[in-house]
Amino acid sequence: MLRQNQSHAITMSQEQIACLLANAFFCTFPHRNTTQPGSEYSNFPTINFSSLLSNVSPRTVQKLKAIFYYFNTVTEEATKPKGLVTFERICLSPSEFPNWSKQKENMTNLHVYLNGFIEKEGQGMLQVDFASKMIGGGVLNQGLVQEEIRFIQCPELIVARLFTEKLGDNECLKITGAQVYSNTTGYSDSFQCNSPHTDSTQRDEWKRRYCQIVAIDAIKFDDPRQQYSEKNIKRELLKAYVGFKGDPQIPTDYTPAIATGNWGCGAFKGDPMLKALIQMMAAAVAQRDLAYFTFGNKKQAEDLKRTYKLLKSHKVTVGKLYNLLLDYCKHQHHHHHVKSVSDYISENMGVHSSQL
Ligand SMILES: *[C@@H]1O[C@H](CO)[C@@H](O)[C@H](O)[C@H]1NC(C)=O
Ligand SMILES: *[C@@H]1O[C@H](CO)[C@@H](O)[C@H](O)[C@H]1NC(C)=O
Ligand SMILES: *[C@@H]1O[C@H](CO)[C@@H](O)[C@H](O)[C@H]1NC(C)=O
């Protein structure tokens, strides 16, 4: 079990995963029959497939199609995958938390992509899963946004629900070696599973596909104004940082860039610009470059490029940007007609650069 506050990894063969998922499909895991508060596994996601099988809807039909493509591929002698997959829970202790207002790092490189997908154009990079605390979110239910789609394309990810306890604020889950089994298009009600997919991604020396995904869960804001507070900004920074932090054994020159986008900005109501800045700061402290996908949103892509250029040309460090964001939170609390975070920063950057 990957329990809270224990950094630990599990590596399994793809065949073992298929066996566990076959059991999940038939709902054979004992003790995993209730999510009642206080019950034995209340702090874990559900794993048996009963909710998927019993709620017939266009969404679950598309999901099951992908699940069947997966089982076909893993049970056919000719296509049976013969590699491994690693699931690693990474936890930071308070002594490893950055002190954001004091961080002197400059912004790393940022490349904004108007089109493209994290899982496709982000190949070879560390790919961000906009996760739920309970890994996989609504994958075994009606959910069909970024995380759930990824888990449906790569059903091996679903097995993480068997052993990954709810993520704490200082933790992430990294998955190395997952394979894509289905070709899909669309999301939510437009989601369609089109055909089986043959994944020809190379394998590493552990026979894992060169594919690394990191699950980080953003805060779900009931009221979007809640995000403009020091406590919540710090929480999101820490979460992004634990996800982005490289392996200390591997030199930064060999550490791939991060492929991400509007993390926690849909149903979770995050402000896309604030979330982009938070991820830029975490990436800077982790010394990694960012590829940011705006999924066709042209205005956002331009705003982001402009803000990034400004930060670079003013040599704004992580600590300086952090202090600007805290000032912005105060401004938010004192004014009725508030500026956007990017407008506030461009107007106040000069003030801060002369002060610091
Ligand atoms: C995990 O560690 C963090 C940081 O030390 C702490 O705040 C949190 O309470 C711990 N959680 C559990 C469940 O022990
Ligand atoms: C759940 O399963 C356990 C072990 O199989 C059993 O003891 C328990 O009574 C079951 N609980 C419910 C609510 O079905
Ligand atoms: C972080 O830095 C600030 C400013 O110097 C200081 O007041 C604070 O105690 C530091 N926090 C930690 C956790 O070290």
Ligand SMILES: *[C@@H]1O[C@H](CO)[C@@H](O)[C@H](O)[C@H]1NC(C)=O
């Ligand atoms: C940030 O960039 C400035 C010059 O633009 C340089 O002097 C400084 O050393 C850099 N800081 C770090 C932590 O690399």
Ligand SMILES: *[C@@H]1O[C@H](CO)[C@@H](O)[C@H](O)[C@H]1NC(C)=O
């Ligand atoms: C996925 O399916 C779509 C629609 O059927 C098709 O246009 C596309 O070429 C397919 N992609 C792959 C990688 O098979």
Ligand SMILES: CC(=O)N[C@H]1CO[C@H](CO)[C@@H](O)[C@@H]1O
């Ligand atoms: C057959 C079985 O164990 N079904 C359970 C699957 O999980 C859900 C949610 O935990 C339970 O409600 C089912 O009883």
